[in-house]
Amino acid sequence: MADIHIRNAREEDVDKIFVMTKELAEHLGEKNTITVTPELLKENQMSYKCVVAEGKVTDGSSSKPLLGFALYVYRFDGWEGKVAILDSMYVVPEHRNKGIGSALYTTVAKDVVASGCSYMEQLVHNWNTSAQEFYKSKGAYDFSETFNVHAFRIPTSKLEEVSNPDIKL
Template sequence: MSLTIREAGEDDLSDILRLVHDLAVYEKEPDAVEATEADFAAVMFPTDGHPNTYGLVAEVDGEVIGIAIWFHSFSTWTGRNGIWLEDLYVSPEHRGIGAGKALLGRLAQICQERGLARLEWCVLKWNTPSIGFYESLGAKAQDEWETYRLDGVALTAFAEADLMRRG
């Protein structure tokens, strides 16, 4: 068995989407994925401009078994960019071979190579196996912060109310 970590290419889009769907099932949101291969292609491999989203894939003997999807964040406190890891996923049958650690390790190397200040991500509070894994790497929970989100109907309503308020 040979584990390889590499940058995602356009040929990986179907595998990326497959693993995103598997992640949604794992996170108990099997019907939540709206993204398509075209959506991923537009942000990762745009025909105009630069990508704003990036991916790493983990392969075992040529089969894509894991992904890390990320983008640049920015810290006003450090004045530097970082990496926001949107999703890290390794297929269950390939866990325990070091793929997750290798994906995170490559992201840490990218931070070092590019002078980026941070590598950050969120994890569901019930996902104790992942929390234990992250803590074993030296990652620290940012318990003093609470994540908020506006999306769907609430996002639309707020945007429309703001437009009306501005006239």
Template sequence: MIRSATPSDVPVISRLIRALAEYEKLTHVVTLREEELREHLFGDRPYAEVVLAEEAGQVVGFALFFHNYSTFLSKPGLYLEDLFVLPEHRGRGHGKALLSHLAKLAVERGCGRFEWSVLDWNTPAIEFYESFGAEMQREWKLFRLTGEALQRFARAV
């Protein structure tokens, strides 16, 4: 079953984010604070949304997403920031159900695109995405400013 997250789900979302970071070998960059996550998901100005996958009443996976915008299409898009299913619950259709749910949301909301990124070493995920028709965009490279570089550039004239 897929359902929208509620404020009471923040602790489980936090645990799933930490499990995702462990899977991606990125625990050293996690600075997650539940109070901030709650505010960013459910506050006066939500920045993202979360849907949860449940099995037998237990949350086993999540997808965190938000809207972006395509100037060329002149339409909103839906961007999947994170998708994660606990390893012991993989292979049971939860990941596909989460993605299908988001695809339906994108269509219902008039989005022209549904996009996400994947780590280049994550072959199982790449093969999974390609299995239902998703295409890797090889011509685009992702750029990112964080930490001190972001602060320094924000101060630039």
């Protein structure tokens, strides 16, 4: 891990973060669901935090390769105050199982604690047992079972209908 450096993402990293986001979506079987663009990521950098794992310079290149990223946001929980959501974490396949994911997670955890959050949550697919085990190894628990909750999402198209009283649902 001595050749890996974890740092805050910079604007010049956005294109590579976008590529890794697409790779993550493909890994999760959701490659056709990506609607974010590099432009949206750049325009909304104040809405999220992102850290990257930077490797050492190779092949005479002047730039260090990005080997992974973790993107997270803060929100306010009406019961517990400020909380964090780890939205996406990804390590390029050829660099997995080298501690990079743990280093990214540790960096995010330090920032979340320093920010005064009550907790951090992350959504994990039912079938993604390796991610579930990773998070459990860090002390996470499956709150969907503990609190008997389901996560609901409403797309903007439906919000437009709800927000317009003249449209019959």
